[in-house]
Amino acid sequence: MARIHANGIEIEWDHFGAAGAPAILLIAGLGTQMIRWAAPFCESLAARGFRVVRFDNRDAGLSTHFSEFALPEMGEVLAAFARGERPKIPYLLGDMARDAVGLLDALGIDAAHVVGRSMGGMIGQLVAAEYPERVLSLTSIMSTSGNPNLPQSAPEAMAAMRAPAPDPATDEAGFLAHALRVARANAGTRFGFDEDFIRAQALTEARRAFDPAGAGRQHLAVAFDGDRRERLRRIVAPTLAIHGDEDRLLPWPAGEDTAANIPGAAFTKIPGMGHEIPPGLYEQLVALIAAHAGAPGG
Numbered sequence: 326m327a328r329i330h331a332n333g334i335e336i337e338w339d340h341f342g343a344a345g346a347p348a349i350l351l352i353a354g355l356g357t358q359m360i361r362w363a364a365p366f367c368e369s370l371a372a373r374g375f376r377v378v379r380f381d382n383r384d385a386g387l388s389t390h391f392s393e394f395a396l397p398e399m400g401e402v403l404a405a406f407a408r409g410e411r412p413k414i415p416y417l418l419g420d421m422a423r424d425a426v427g428l429l430d431a432l433g434i435d436a437a438h439v440v441g442r443s444m445g446g447m448i449g450q451l452v453a454a455e456y457p458e459r460v461l462s463l464t465s466i467m468s469t470s471g472n473p474n475l476p477q478s479a480p481e482a483m484a485a486m487r488a489p490a491p492d493p494a495t496d497e498a499g500f501l502a503h504a505l506r507v508a509r510a511n512a513g514t515r516f517g518f519d520e521d522f523i524r525a526q527a528l529t530e531a532r533r534a535f536d537p538a539g540a541g542r543q544h545l546a547v548a549f550d551g552d553r554r555e556r557l558r559r560i561v562a563p564t565l566a567i568h569g570d571e572d573r574l575l576p577w578p579a580g581e582d583t584a585a586n587i588p589g590a591a592f593t594k595i596p597g598m599g600h601e602i603p604p605g606l607y608e609q610l611v612a613l614i615a616a617h618a619g620a621p622g623g
Contacts, residue, residue, distance in 0.1 A: 327339060328387065328388075329428065329431045329432070330431070331424060331427030331428050331430065331431045332420070332423045332424045332426075332427030332428075334383055334388065334389035334424065335388060335389045336380050336381065336383075336388045336389075336424060336427075336428050336431075337359070337380060337381040337386055337387035337388045338359070338378060338379065338380035338381070338428060338432075339359070339378075339379060339380075340376055340377060340378045340379070341364075341367040341368055341370070341371040341376070341377040342370075342371030342372075342374075342375055342376040342377050343376060344376060345376070346371075346374055346375050346376040347374070347375055347376065347437075347438065347461070347618070348375065348376045348377075348378055348429075348434045348436075348437035348438065349370055349375045349376070349377045349378065349437060349438045349439075349440055349614070349618065350378050350380075350425060350428075350429065350434075350437040350438070350439050350440065351367070351377065351378065351379040351380075351440050351441075351445075352380075352382070352425060352439065352440065352441035352442070352445030352446075352448050352449050353379070353380075353381070353382055353385065353442065353444075353445050354441075354442045354443030354444045354445050354446075355443060355444040355540060355543050355544060355547065356385065356537070356539070356540030356543060356544075357385065357530075358381055358385050358386035358530050358533060358534065359379040359380050359381045359385075359386055360379075360386070360529065360530065360533065361442075361526075361530070361602075362379045362442075363604070363607070365604070365607060366602070366607045366610070366611065367379060369607060369608065369611045370611050370614065370615065373611070373615040375438070375615070375618070378428070378432065378434075378437070380425075380428055381534075382421055382424065382444075382445075382448075382543065383416065383420075383421060383424055383543075384536065384539030384540070384542050384543050385534070385536070385539055385540070385543070386533060386534045387533070387534055390536055390539050391415040391416065391539070391542055392536070392538065392539075394414075394415040394542065396538060396541045396542065396545070397412060397413050397414065397545075401413070402414070402545065402548070406548075406549070411549065412545070412549065414542065414545045414546065414549060415542060416542070416546055417546050417549060417550065418444075418447060418448060418451060418546045418547060418549070418550040419451055419455070419550075420546070421448050421451075421543075421546065422448050422451035422452045422455060422456075425439070425448060425449075425452050426452060426456050426459055429459060435459070436458065436459050436460060436461050437459065437460070437461060438460075438461045438462045438463075438464070438614075438617075438618040439452055439453060439460050439461075439462070439463050439464070439562075440463075440464040440466065440614055441464070441465060441466065441468065442466045442467055442468070442602065443466070443467050443468055443574075443575070443600065444468075444543065444547055445466075445468070446465035446466055446467065446468025446469075446566075446583075447468055447469070447471070447547060447550065447553065449463055449464075449465060449468075450463070450465060450468070450470075450553055450556070450557060450560070450583070451550075451553070451556065453560045453561075453562045453564070454553075454556040454557065454559045454560050455556075457559075457560070457561050457562065460562040461562065461618070462562050462563045462564070462565075462617055462618050462619075463560065463562045463563070463564040463565070463587075464564075464565045464566075464567065464613075464614050464617055464618075465564065465565070465566045465567070465580070465583050466566075466567045466568070466602070466610070467567070467568055467569060467572055467575060467580065467598075467600050468566070468568075468575065468579065468580065468583060469575050469579035469580070469582070469583060470552070470553055470554050470557055470579065470582045470583045470586050471550060471551055471552040471553040471554070472552055472554055472579075472582050472586075473551075473552060475576070475578055475579050475582055476576040476578055476579075477576075478573065478574050478575065478576075479510075479573035479574070479576075481510050481573070482510045482511060482573040482574040482600070483574070484510075485506050485507045485509075485510035485511070486507065486510075486574065488503065488506070488507075489537065490503045490504070490537050491503060492535065493527075493528070493531040493532075493535060494535070497528075500527070500531065501524050501527060501528070504523060504524070504526075504527035505520060505523055505524070508523045508601070510573065510574075511572075511573065511574055511599050511600040511601050512599045512601055512603075513569050513571040513572075513597045513598045513599030513601065513603075514571060514597050514599075515571075515596060515597020515598060515605070515606075516597065516603045516604075516605035516606060517605075519603070519604075522603075522604065554582075554586045557583065557586040557587045558586055558587070558588065560587045560588070560590075561588070563589070563590075563617065564584065564587045564589070564590035564591070565584075565590065565591050565592075565593065565613065565614075565617040566580045566581070566583040566584040566587075566590060566591070566592045566593070567580065567592075567593045567595065567610070567613060568580025568581070568592070568593075568594055568595070568598075569594070569595050569596075569597070569598025569599050569600065569601075570594050570595065570596055570597070570598065571596075571597055571598060571599045572598070572599055572600045573599065573600065574600040575600060577594055580592060580594070581594070591617075593613060595609070
């Protein structure tokens, strides 16, 4: 892994595949690190002829954290929204999109196939809308258009996401119990539930970096970005929206609405998939992404 300076911050990144191959840029979701795009998933994409680049968003993993900015009270944020004002938050989702473009600049990549999951899908949407010349194709996975009229999150999924995580340095057992609750709330039924995999993933990520306040700052950026439908209509890159039919955090109509608001976009609904990408789903998603991007190897 390596770190590079882009858009005024330090971004941790790595890649799989040949440097001269067509690039796929993987954008992580809220509060997750680039390693959530698991190495076997990236290696499978690279084996299809791509250079696969993954990176830590700001306030996650080993990229720059905005720890000097205290999280504002939610009442203060909501009051600013109601007045049509920007709340006192350190950055917007558009800044995170500029991070992605800045990374491409620093790596000398003129244009890439952009793939984002959840919040990463939202960031990818903004990259495609605001920097069309940099996006060869867009794949938006388990994400949303921000349409306020879409079905809401299931209460148990939202409650799990909002519950504070114990510090693994002082309460590893409590941290792992929390990670399992979150994973169960987001899991689909098709691939079962692998507790050992979730525990290992959670510990690996926590030992690499642990900053729940960073996820809170990212969440504020998502909340302030709001409804993206007007911006989605400006996207010209070939677009595929993928969503699980058992997603309880962002129910599948969010993916369908994303595709409906992007000219010419396609929508694929995956049975039994929740708000997750378990190992059993890697090859199906890799095949969809590679086919959409036009895999060099056919």
